[in-house]
Amino acid sequence: MIEIKPCTLEDIPTLVDVSCRTFAETFDNDNTPEDMELYLEKNFSATQLTKEFENKESQFVLAFIDGKCAAYMKINVGEAQTEKDYPNSLEIQRIYVLKEFKGKHVGTELIKYALDYGKKQNNLEYAWLGVWEHNHPAIGFYKKFGFTQFGSHVFVLGTDRQTDILMKRSF
Numbered sequence: 364m365i366e367i368k369p370c371t372l373e374d375i376p377t378l379v380d381v382s383c384r385t386f387a388e389t390f391d392n393d394n395t396p397e398d399m400e401l402y403l404e405k406n407f408s409a410t411q412l413t414k415e416f417e418n419k420e421s422q423f424v425l426a427f428i429d430g431k432c433a434a435y436m437k438i439n440v441g442e443a444q445t446e447k448d449y450p451n452s453l454e455i456q457r458i459y460v461l462k463e464f465k466g467k468h469v470g471t472e473l474i475k476y477a478l479d480y481g482k483k484q485n486n487l488e489y490a491w492l493g494v495w496e497h498n499h500p501a502i503g504f505y506k507k508f509g510f511t512q513f514g515s516h517v518f519v520l521g522t523d524r525q526t527d528i529l530m531k532r533s534f
Contacts, residue, residue: 365472370423370435375413378423381435382407385459390520393497398521418443424476426460426469433464436473438480440487446516452531453481455492474508482534489534493518493527505530 370378383403391399405411415421420443426434437457439445444454455477460469481487493516494501510530518527 364428365433365467365469366427367424367472367476368427370416370425372413372416374423374425375409375416377425377432378412378416378435379407379409381425381432381461382412382457382459385434385461388462389459389498390495394520394523398523401521420444421456422480424473426473428464428467428469431464432461433467434458434460434469434473436477438477440484445493446491446529449491451486451488453477453484453487453490455490458492470504474505478508478532478534487534489531491529491531493529496526496528502528502530508532 386403386407387399415437416423420441421437421439424436424438425432426436435457436455439454439456440452444452445456446454455474458470458473458477478490481490491513492505492510494505495518496515509532511532512528513531514529515526516529518525
């Protein structure tokens, strides 16, 4: 059984751990150790994640299987979104599943949570996200939920400028 719960301040150490582990599992093989270290230190420290957690327009969600943290997600609305050109939308900024839990439908439950959250907001028209252009499994996953490409933007990992495909779907 998958348990999904909003992150609390007491969950920050768990959030730091799952953020670093999932990002490294996903992107270590495609990036230099130096760029990975820079990115992880800047984006997934307890200080940085606490600052993001305290933003009232963001929400972190943790997913558990048999009491073990299996995945997490960050969603943003309003000014918390990483791109300012998409009013009336929900951004799924991060959704990552630990390798040992892939194939157990954790990502599906997190996407459903985000879409349900967005539908409950009166003023939101669609959900959007950015996904690395070379992450074909993730792109295929999002397509299964009706997300389609509508643009791209630059994502800087350490010192490496990469391209993210922007995808969206209506509520």
